[in-house]
Amino acid sequence: MSVTERGSDVRPALSRCVAIATGDFADEYWGKRPLLTTARELGQDFSDLFSRDDVDELVSSRALRTPFVRMAKEGDVLPPARYTAPGGFGAEISDQVSSEKVLAEVAAGATLVLQGLHRTWPPIAEFARELAGELGHPCQVNAYITPASSRGFDPHYDVHDVFVLQIHGQKHWTIHEPVHPDPLRDQPWSDHRAAVAARASRTPAIDATFEPGDVLYLPRGWIHSATALGGISIHLTIGVAAYTRDEIVREAIVRAAESAALRSSLPLGFDPADTDALRPIVEATLADLVTALTDAAAEAATTRAVSERLSAKRRTDTPPAPLRPLATVEATAALDASTAAGLSVVLRPGLVPRVSFTEEAVIVRLPAKTVSLPLAAGPAVERMLSRNPVAVSDLPELDLDSAVVVVRRLLREGVVVVVDGG
Template identity: 60%
Template structure:
């Protein structure tokens, strides 16, 4: 299946989500997201994203350090000392990956786990960023490289959703229904070790061999294990840290500090281990919390502000090129074309003769005259500096220099 479509204007990238599923996004959202697994066979070719050569490049030439790499054998994570060493002269760090040690452990049956590839491998940097934009939740990408006939991890569940993309080789996956549905981040599978083990011995929901081009979606909490077959198996695990209603509750609880009734001390001499003494206090506290929430001016705005700031910390927009950007600032002219930085986001508001851009935990304030220019840039395509509305050329140059320096816009060919 082709990865891109060609048009008269050039290649158009396929949706990142469409590479992970074989049904329309609307149906996936309705029937599978957070609910049920989805297996897509012979769906895509992921060689443009990752490959055996990429594994050798990362292990042998990129100087990875923990935690960007770990090794596991028969369900146990190996001590870093078994696969790392000093970087040698000029790179005196003790935990750089040792390709010789990795070879020895891999030959003995250990699985190589390359973590955080959405930060270090360019095709996956771009892929993960597009997936985040489409789904609205943070993503990470790991690669699991398993030698023939080996199992990296015993049956377990993850506290985040995953898309499994089989890159090369074959891997036998066994999937069982959750014993603890929709686990939160701190509700790890080891808290239910016995129940997970029992479930792993029962009738599986999915029992299939994944081959190159297959894709599998697993909601958090679904129990799984996988074993490589005749050849080395490489698959990507795209982890989606879905925001939950519990996260919304956490944002609303910030109102506690602003509510006098909820800041009050408990009675002197109370036995906090006695449910009878706590019961009336709990009732009063719940009533005060409900009153605080219903009396708040706009709880949705509060939640959006706090979750938006968290999203900015959890994700990264398009990278900037520091040297090229500084050069562009120096050479800026009316003919320079700039565009909003991909996946930077941001909300524009106007008050007190200022236009404010709120994005990724920061606020940028500019004269209100810059609002039309900012809104045009925020809407999408590249614009020449001299064509920005509402500003004369001198003002436009000042505004764009500021936006370039702050990493809000980038130059466009």
């Protein structure tokens, strides 16, 4: 696989979404309140990520299937048969997006939703991967394409934070304060449908028309709806599945089972319907729970468990950049002492390997496997995993032939990739 060598003028992903310092955003807005930033404040647009022509290409030429596409009209989700069809001989699968049906539905006022663009559109995939790395939370991206004067979905809230990037046309947004702050993933807006509708009828916290290049940050739980104005509107919604303190609570409760007091039986003959008799049992149990959780050893065990849980979750939620199998095979086969001088490699974007050492080897642990290399390769491995490109001929403490052997192995294992132009 090769990656594009990025210029020094490329901005961090988060700075393309907010015009304030990262620390200020973290302290004043993250998980707390919305932030609307205009294209003028950001000094850029998002034409490098997505456009109207890109929508047409995805619908007409990429053979998208459900659930990577869906449609809605005035709050109702359309059945897939309204916009999908078989692709003809050799492609008879019936849930492929039909450009003719999409044309008819959009012309009639339906909203087109292209889901999972962080998996299907390379510029967005790279941006989402970088943003997830900066935020420390996984991201996914959908595009919403709405005809003039149409509303795709009723007022609702999401169970994840979002960044809304206006790409094309205008869209009028109304934002209302939460009725259920910081909802978890199993607490959807439909559980509070009446309260959401009532809150949406009040004066909004934000009532604005978005222009191309404008960005809205919206914490989970904030109620929103949008209507296109004057023509087709396209915006990207970057969903951020924030890890929450609930993850820590769940691990802490699991660790609490190590306490003998909390594993003891309830009293003989107790009546669970007798709340007066049950209350002191609950009080004593909660006191023992606090004791168990605040013990230094328990805190350390919980911290380790949370670290392992969230590290594994992050590796699953945010996979590394995809590999190019054929290009990698060819690059590996062509690599020798005569070609190494012109070749540079870099850690595969998005990969987070863990490196350890034994008396005889350097161990590179990946999500699904472990790669073992001779101990002498340790400095070279650490140099390649530093996230900065390095020429094969510049790897430390290895002669050129040994460097070629190590790089071949890491290319084949998908740990490093070739830098474009290398």
